[in-house]
Amino acid sequence: MNLLLAGQFFSFSLKAMAGLALLLSWKRYRRGSLLYLGAFFLSSSLAILSELGGFETATPLFQGLAVSLLAGGIVALLDEEAIGFPMRSLRLAALTLPFVVAGYTVFYSQASATPNPIYLAYGLEGIFYTFAGIMLLCLRHPYPRTGTLLGAVVIIHGLHKMDYPFLRPVSWFAPIGFTIGAILSLLEVVLFIRIVLSERFRNIVEAEKPEVVKKGVFIVSPDRFKAYVEALSDFPVLAFARRSDFPERWEVHLLTTVEGPGNIGPTQLHRIIERTRSYLAEAHRENVTGVVVIEGLEYLMMYNDFRSVLKFLATLSDYIALYGGMLVLVLDEKSFDERQLKTLRQVLNVGEGK
Known part of the structure; x- marks a missing residue:
């Protein structure tokens, strides 16, 4: 007993x-x-x-x-x-x-x-x-x-x-x-x-802050994005993309309809928001500028209407502003009409990646 x-x-x-x-x-x-x-x-x-x-x-x-x-x-x-x-x-x-x-x-x-x-x-x-x-x-x-x-x-x-x-x-x-x-x-x-x-x-960030890291939301063309990948190769970036060939230090979630570890369906925008919020919150606590990359907006537009995608990006932008992070939108502007691009820039207060 x-x-x-x-x-x-x-x-x-x-x-x-x-x-x-x-x-x-x-x-x-x-x-x-x-x-x-x-x-x-x-x-x-x-x-x-x-x-x-x-x-x-x-x-x-x-x-x-x-x-x-x-x-x-x-x-x-x-x-x-x-x-x-x-x-x-x-x-x-x-x-x-x-x-x-x-x-x-x-x-x-x-x-x-x-x-x-x-x-x-x-x-x-x-x-x-x-x-x-x-x-x-x-x-x-x-x-x-x-x-x-x-x-x-x-x-x-x-x-x-x-x-x-x-x-x-x-x-x-x-x-x-x-x-x-x-x-x-x-x-x-x-x-x-x-x-x-x-x-x-x-999400402890120990790497030094690269020069390309700036607070805010930025649109970057696919060609320019290659330079970002190289500059951020040793930085713990959070990425949501259609491909996985990114630096080992990055946390990458594939945007796909195929089930798999860490994969996110194109209609599961809430999962992207929640993971981003968690990542940015911890980066902020560590006094670091968290960097979030979204490559595949065109793919998301295939499964969601423009209004839904815009609201989703607006929420991400709010978290970026709240936690002092950086959001990189990899986008071929030819995929959107002029009205959509104008609305996108106005709602998100987007800067242009150099």
Whole structure:
């Protein structure tokens, strides 16, 4: 019993500290994912505290809230990183999750001599915890090692939670189960913190500011853009483009209808806005002029009307002004009529790249 209490107290302390640390990080970085994930760890710690206090009804409620916050945090993080969850996987989840929940419930009611709905609720949340881990695997592209490990650990933790209704009443296994849970919680905390402290997440800019970097919005022809690429080769530029052959230091998101890691569909303009806002906000905190490149406006115009694209660019321009950044629009002016170009320049207060 002492081992059981020690494992529960360790998990509670670990998750409470992790939650507070992530909330403090949110105050600095203002990334919505940190707010969700910080609340996830705090809610999870309250679930453990309620079990320690003997409040059986509160335990699955806090745990359910924690799983909801975890899923919300993952979705927010994927959105901030401009990573789309594959539609094929989402379709598969929609088709299988309800059946899995029903099958799990029936199996427990048949396999348990004295079914406990409180225990069952906890186990059902493990199913969704496992699905959250599958979603986290999408982070293996921007965070290759850490993202893969984090997704795997959360999946294993979810599967472990699913054995709760069956093994929690077994007195000899309870300390072992909570010890396993404490170890998995520790790994989750460490991996989440590693992501938050990574250069990619914080967008730390260490390179010296090239001469071409100026605040504002600029239109640059494809020919002139080659000089920009060369001058900014060692600068961590955020680019949304139709091609990927840019300097290694750049973070490039392909504009395409083909699903892939970091790819953005031509109608998903909100994802470009969210990733840009996050990048510019952190660059501003580091007292650096963030540089955003959009190459492929003509492509976006194929899938959106001019008014929608103009509103999208106006929003980007507002963030550029707010955070003191630079937006480079690579544009062949022959692709737009004179009226569109005039409107574009007026709305965005565009300068001409030299």
